[in-house]
Amino acid sequence: xxxxxxxxxxxxxxxxxxxxxxxxxxxxxxxxxxxxxxxxxxxxxxxxxxxxxxxxxxxxxxxxxxxxxxxxxxxxxxxxxxxxxxxxxxxxxxxxxxxxxxxxxxxxxxxxxxxxxxxxxxxxxxxxxxxxxxxxxxxxxxxxxxxxxxxxxxxxxxxxxxxxxxxxxxxxxxxxxxxxxxxxxxxxxxxxxxxxxxxxxxxxxxxxxxxxxxxxxxxxxxxxxxxxxxxxxxxxxxxxxxxxxxxxxxxxxxxxxxxxxxxxxxxxxxxxxxxxxxxxxxxxxxxxxxxxxxxxxxxxxxxxxxxxxxxxxxxxxxxxxxxxxxxxxxxxxxxxxxxxxxxxxxxxxxxxxxxxxxxxxxxxx
Amino acid sequence: xxxxxxxxxxxxxxxxxxxxxxxxxxxxxxxxxxxxxxxxxxxxxxxxxxxxxxxxxxxxxxxxxxxxxxxxxxxxxxxxxxxxxxxxxxxxxxxxxxxxxxxxxxxxxxxxxxxxxxxxxxxxxxxxxxxxxxxxxxxxxxxxxxxxxxxxxxxxxxxxxxxxxxxxxxxxxxxxxxxxxxxxxxxxxxxxxxxxxxxxxxxxxxxxxxxxxxxxxxxxxxxxxxxxxxxxxxxxxxxxxxxxxxxxxxxxxxxxxxxxxxxxxxxxxxxxxxxxxxxxxxxxxxxxxxxxxxxxxxxxxxxxxxxxxxxxxxxxxxxxxxxxxxxxxxxxxxxxxxxxxxxxxxxxxxxxxxxxxxxxxxxxxxxxxxxxxxxxxxxxxxxxxxxxxxxxxx
Numbered sequence: 001x002x003x004x005x006x007x008x009x010x011x012x013x014x015x016x017x018x019x020x021x022x023x024x025x026x027x028x029x030x031x032x033x034x035x036x037x038x039x040x041x042x043x044x045x046x047x048x049x050x051x052x053x054x055x056x057x058x059x060x061x062x063x064x065x066x067x068x069x070x071x072x073x074x075x076x077x078x079x080x081x082x083x084x085x086x087x088x089x090x091x092x093x094x095x096x097x098x099x100x101x102x103x104x105x106x107x108x109x110x111x112x113x114x115x116x117x118x119x120x121x122x123x124x125x126x127x128x129x130x131x132x133x134x135x136x137x138x139x140x141x142x143x144x145x146x147x148x149x150x151x152x153x154x155x156x157x158x159x160x161x162x163x164x165x166x167x168x169x170x171x172x173x174x175x176x177x178x179x180x181x182x183x184x185x186x187x188x189x190x191x192x193x194x195x196x197x198x199x200x201x202x203x204x205x206x207x208x209x210x211x212x213x214x215x216x217x218x219x220x221x222x223x224x225x226x227x228x229x230x231x232x233x234x235x236x237x238x239x240x241x242x243x244x245x246x247x248x249x250x251x252x253x254x255x256x257x258x259x260x261x262x263x264x265x266x267x268x269x270x271x272x273x274x275x276x277x278x279x280x281x282x283x284x285x286x287x288x289x290x291x292x293x294x295x296x297x298x299x300x301x302x303x304x305x306x307x308x309x310x311x312x313x314x315x316x317x318x319x320x321x322x323x324x325x326x327x328x329x330x331x332x333x334x335x336x337x338x339x340x341x342x343x344x345x346x347x348x349x350x351x352x353x354x355x356x357x358x359x360x361x362x363x364x365x
Numbered sequence: 366x367x368x369x370x371x372x373x374x375x376x377x378x379x380x381x382x383x384x385x386x387x388x389x390x391x392x393x394x395x396x397x398x399x400x401x402x403x404x405x406x407x408x409x410x411x412x413x414x415x416x417x418x419x420x421x422x423x424x425x426x427x428x429x430x431x432x433x434x435x436x437x438x439x440x441x442x443x444x445x446x447x448x449x450x451x452x453x454x455x456x457x458x459x460x461x462x463x464x465x466x467x468x469x470x471x472x473x474x475x476x477x478x479x480x481x482x483x484x485x486x487x488x489x490x491x492x493x494x495x496x497x498x499x500x501x502x503x504x505x506x507x508x509x510x511x512x513x514x515x516x517x518x519x520x521x522x523x524x525x526x527x528x529x530x531x532x533x534x535x536x537x538x539x540x541x542x543x544x545x546x547x548x549x550x551x552x553x554x555x556x557x558x559x560x561x562x563x564x565x566x567x568x569x570x571x572x573x574x575x576x577x578x579x580x581x582x583x584x585x586x587x588x589x590x591x592x593x594x595x596x597x598x599x600x601x602x603x604x605x606x607x608x609x610x611x612x613x614x615x616x617x618x619x620x621x622x623x624x625x626x627x628x629x630x631x632x633x634x635x636x637x638x639x640x641x642x643x644x645x646x647x648x649x650x651x652x653x654x655x656x657x658x659x660x661x662x663x664x665x666x667x668x669x670x671x672x673x674x675x676x677x678x679x680x681x682x683x684x685x686x687x688x689x690x691x692x693x694x695x696x697x698x699x700x701x702x703x704x705x706x707x708x709x710x711x712x713x714x715x716x717x718x719x720x721x722x723x724x725x726x727x728x729x730x731x732x733x734x735x736x737x738x739x740x741x742x743x744x745x746x747x748x749x750x751x752x753x754x755x756x757x758x759x
C-alpha cells in the first residue's frame with residue numbers, strides 16, 4: 001500500500017538560531033560592551049562597535065492566541081524590521097535599533113493591552129503551569145490565579161520600586177512543571193485527600209507492582225478487591241504527592257472541597273550574592289476561591305508589602321528573611337506558624353534550629 | 366461554523382484588570398474556532414465545580430517518534446465534544462527564543478488550520494506549545510512543521526528540549542556561546558530527544574553566566590552555567606563615574622554585599638582579590654559599565670536538579686568546576702554520554718539522575734563515569750564516619 005505522505009522529514013531539529021537574529025545582533029554577536037535599563041521595560045545594549053540595540057519588554061499571557069502572536073508579528077514589522085524574541089518568563093521583547101520608535105511602540109502596546117515593564121527591581125511575569133485549562137492533575141487553575149495576583153501587583157511591574165528582583169512562580173500540583181521550588185514567592189496548588197481508587201478501572205489500567213513502587217513512603221500495598229487485583233492505601237502514610245496517579249490513572253486526587261493553594265517564600269536561582277536557595281513554606285493552605293482567589297491575592301500582596309518596606313537594597317526575599325530570621329518574618333507578616341511548617345520528610349532534621357542564636361525581645365512590663 | 370459559545374460569567378471576571386487576560390486570548394481564538402469555544406466552556410465548568418476535567422494522558426504521537434505529543438482527553442466529552450481529544454504538541458523553539466515575524470506567522474498558519482489556535486509561548490521546558498488538537502491532525506501538522514523548518518520537542522522519558530538564555534546574541538556577560546552550544550547539542554542528540562529510552566526525563570539548560578536566566582540550577586538535570594577563571598575586568602573611569610552618580614554607595618551596596626568579602630573601597634579605588642572571588646555576579650550586575658567578567662571564560666557543569674517528585678526537590682551540584690565550552694564540544698558530550706550510559710543501565714523507572722546519584726552516592730557515580738573527585742564538588746566533606754572502605758581498590 002502506498003503511504004499517504006511521500007516526503008516525510010524527521011529529526012531536522014529546531015531552526016538554526018542565526019536565521020532569526022536581527023542584523024545588529026548578527027554584526028555584534030559576542031561583542032556587546034555593556035547594557036543599562038533606560039526606563040522600566042526598556043533595555044539598551046551597546047556594542048564595542050558603538051552600535052545600539054533597544055529591547056522593549058511587554059507582558060504577555062503565557063496562554064496566547066495565534067491572533068495575538070500575529071499582532072506581535074505586525075508590531076515587529078512596523079517598529080523593528082520584524083525581529084522579536086520571548087523571554088524565559090513568557091514576556092515578549094521587541095528588538096529595536098531606532099530610538100525614535102520606542103515611544104510609539106510602547107504607546108501601541110499599552111493600547112492593545114500589553115503593558116511594558118518587568119525589568120530590574122520589579123515584579124515580572126509569573127511563570128506558571130496549565131492548571132484546569134489543560135492538566136489532569138491540577139489542584140487549581142494556574143492562569144486565573146496568576147491573572148488575579150498580577151492585577152493586584154501590577155504597579156510593581158511598571159515601576160522599579162522594590163529593594164531587589166521579586167520572582168513569582170505558580171505550579172498547579174506537586175509535579176511542579178513550573179519548578180516553583182526556587183522562587184521568591186511560589187504559589188503551589190496542593191491536594192490534601194487520599195487518592196480515590198476506581199476499583200473497576202484499576203485492574204484494567206494499572207500495573208500493580210509499578211503502582212506500589214511509585215509511592216515514596218510505601219503507603220500503597222497490593223490487595224484483592226472483589227476478587228480482582230487492586231491496591232489499598234495506608235492513610236497515615238500518604239502525603240498526597242500524586243506520584244501514584246501519574247503511573248495509575250485509576251487513582252484520582254482531585255477534590256473540590258479540599259484542594260487549594262500553599263505559599264512558599266525565599267527561593268532564588270541566581271548566584272548573585274547568596275547561593276541559590278529553595279523556597280520555604282509560609283502558608284500551608286488557602287482554599288480555592290475562583291474566579292479571583294481574593295485570599296491568595298491578599299496573602300501574596302501582604303508578603304510583598306512587608307518585604308518592600310523592610311528589605312535593604314538588592315536583597316532578595318530569601319536574603320532578607322535570612323538576615324532578620326524566620327521568627328521575625330512570621331511576626332512582621334502576621335502569618336501563623338504551625339506544625340505543618342516543620343519538615344517531616346527525608347533529612348527533615350537539617351531544618352531544625354541547632355544553636356542558641358536567637359533574637360529575643362525583653363519581657364514586657 | 367456551528368457556534369458552541371456558552372455563557373462564561375466567572376471567566377468574564379478575569380477579563381477585567383490591567384494585566385493581560387488569558388480569557389481575552391481564549392475568546393480571540395473562540396471567535397473562529399469551536400474547540401476554543403468548548404475549552405472556554407469546560408474551564409467555566411471547572412471554575413463552578415472547583416475541579417479539573419482533563420483525563421490522564423493516553424499514548425498518541427507521530428510515526429517514528431515517541432515524544433513531542435502529549436495525549437489529552439476530557440472526562441465529559443458528551444458536553445464538550447469539540448475537545449474530546451485535545452492533544453498538546455511540543456515544538457522545539459528556536460534557540461534563545463528569537464523569531465522573525467514571518468516565522469511566527471508560519472507557525473500561526475499551521476496551528477489555526479489544524480488546531481485550537483491557542484498556544485503557550487512558551488512551555489516550562491522552553492518549547493512552543495500548541496494547545497489542543499485531534500489525533501487525525503497530528504501527522505498533517507508534523508508534516509507542515511518540518512516543511513517549514515520546525516521539529517517536535519521532547520516529552521516522556523527522553524532528553525527534553527534543551528534550552529538556553531539569549532547568550533552572546535544580546536548579553537555581554539555570556540561566558541560561552543549558549544546558542545551555538547544548545548543548537549549543537551540538540552542536533553547531536555535528535556534520537557535521544559525524539560525516542561524515549563531513558564529511565565526518566567533528562568533536561569539540559571544553558572545559562573551564559575551565574576545569573577542563570579534560564580533557572581538551570583533548579584530545573585535541569587544538567588546545568589551548564591557560564592563563569593570565568595581570571596580577573597574581573599575593571600574600567601577605572603567608569604568606577605569613578607558610578608561612584609559620583611546619585612544615591613551611590615559603593616561601600617554599602619557593592620563591597621558590603623560581596624559574599625566572599627573580596628572587595629575593598631577607599632573612596633577612590635576599588636580593589637578586588639580575584640583569588641577569593643566566587644564569581645557571583647553581584648558587583649558586575651550593579652556596575653555593568655565599570656565591571657565585566659574576565660576573559661578566560663567557560664562554564665561550571667552541574668548535575669541533578671529537579672522538582673520534588675519523587676524523593677524531594679534537588680538543586681544541581683558541581684560535576685566539573687570549569688570547562689571550556691567550544692566546538693566540537695567533545696568533553697561535554699563525553700560527560701553526557703558517560704552519565705547517560707550509567708543511568709540508563711542502572712537507574713530505576715522514573716528515577717531522575719539526581720536521585721540516582723543520591724541513591725548510589727556521588728563518589729561511586731564519579732568512579733563509574735571516570736571523573737576524579739575534587740573538593741569543589743561538595744560544600745564540605747562528610748561528617749559521618751560510616752565509610753564504605755574498599756581496601757581492595759585502595
